[in-house]
Amino acid sequence: MKKGINIWSFRSDRTIQECARIAKQAGFDGLELSLNETGELGLEATDKEVLAIKSMLQDEGLEIAGLATGLYWDYAMTSEDEGKRQKAIDICKKQLELAAAFGVDAILVIPGAVGVDFIPGSEIVSYDRAYDRALEAIGKLAPHAEAAGVSIAIENVWNKFLLSPLELRGFIDAHNSPFVGSYFDVGNVVHSGYPEQWIRILGHRIKKVHFKDYRRQAGGLHGFVDLLAGDVDYPAVVQALTDIGYKGYATAEMIPPYTHHSDQIIFNTSKAMDAILGRS
Numbered sequence: 001m002k003k004g005i006n007i008w009s010f011r012s013d014r015t016i017q018e019c020a021r022i023a024k025q026a027g028f029d030g031l032e033l034s035l036n037e038t039g040e041l042g043l044e045a046t047d048k049e050v051l052a053i054k055s056m057l058q059d060e061g062l063e064i065a066g067l068a069t070g071l072y073w074d075y076a077m078t079s080e081d082e083g084k085r086q087k088a089i090d091i092c093k094k095q096l097e098l099a100a101a102f103g104v105d106a107i108l109v110i111p112g113a114v115g116v117d118f119i120p121g122s123e124i125v126s127y128d129r130a131y132d133r134a135l136e137a138i139g140k141l142a143p144h145a146e147a148a149g150v151s152i153a154i155e156n157v158w159n160k161f162l163l164s165p166l167e168l169r170g171f172i173d174a175h176n177s178p179f180v181g182s183y184f185d186v187g188n189v190v191h192s193g194y195p196e197q198w199i200r201i202l203g204h205r206i207k208k209v210h211f212k213d214y215r216r217q218a219g220g221l222h223g224f225v226d227l228l229a230g231d232v233d234y235p236a237v238v239q240a241l242t243d244i245g246y247k248g249y250a251t252a253e254m255i256p257p258y259t260h261h262s263d264q265i266i267f268n269t270s271k272a273m274d275a276i277l278g279r280s
Helices: 016-026 047-059 082-102 127-148 165-173 195-205 234-243 264-276
Strands: 002-006 030-035 063-069 106-109 151-155 180-185 206-211 249-252
Touching (some): 002 063, 002 264, 016 030, 016 047, 016 264, 047 082, 063 249, 082 106, 082 127, 106 180, 106 206, 127 165, 127 180, 151 165, 151 206, 165 195, 180 195, 195 206, 234 264, 249 264
Parallel strands (some): 002 030, 002 249, 030 063, 063 106, 106 151, 151 180, 180 206, 206 249
């Protein structure tokens, strides 16, 4: 497995180039980028800007490990607001377009939410309506993914939706497309399950993997801790990934960065991943 780091692990005022240089210095193979509303990599990004970012990362000696976005929290495919649902679909199309230009084989997609506890005032949607809307939206997007040669990888997040590996597997299989799969986040399931079980159940459907750690006793968002400081059985996780033949990126997503000496989390994470992946 290759070793990546998500750009959200860095201070928010860091440029993409600054993040790339730190990631390279820390020993990562790739940097996962984020599509934002505005900024260096925004919805209005031009082909010239995209090529400049790609070239810069190549010059820094890094691959583009993936393409994520936080915009699905604002624009959900499951929203009661039809305008927001359409905006989410348009965002996904833009992600696919950019990923193809970057040479990324899968994008991180959040297919909506039933409710989101960590966003105050978040919309609550009936589970059955959320499921039907998400199924319809991803169904519309699957042909675009195939045309782009980029997979839609659905992340398991704290959205009160697709709550078991069996349900996520069924949702993916309903599309009957090799371009719809899973972006499996190891840490996100620890509060209610066992990531090594999810990995074996999802199997070949897993397109990309996020590494995080979680301490059940702490609970809530405070439960997310440094790699190897929580309850993830990483030897079992790596064995499960090996058993299913996963050979893609393991990308650390460390949120939030440290308050002080914030870059240190990048170096600490890299060393922990070396231990997890047997590189040290």
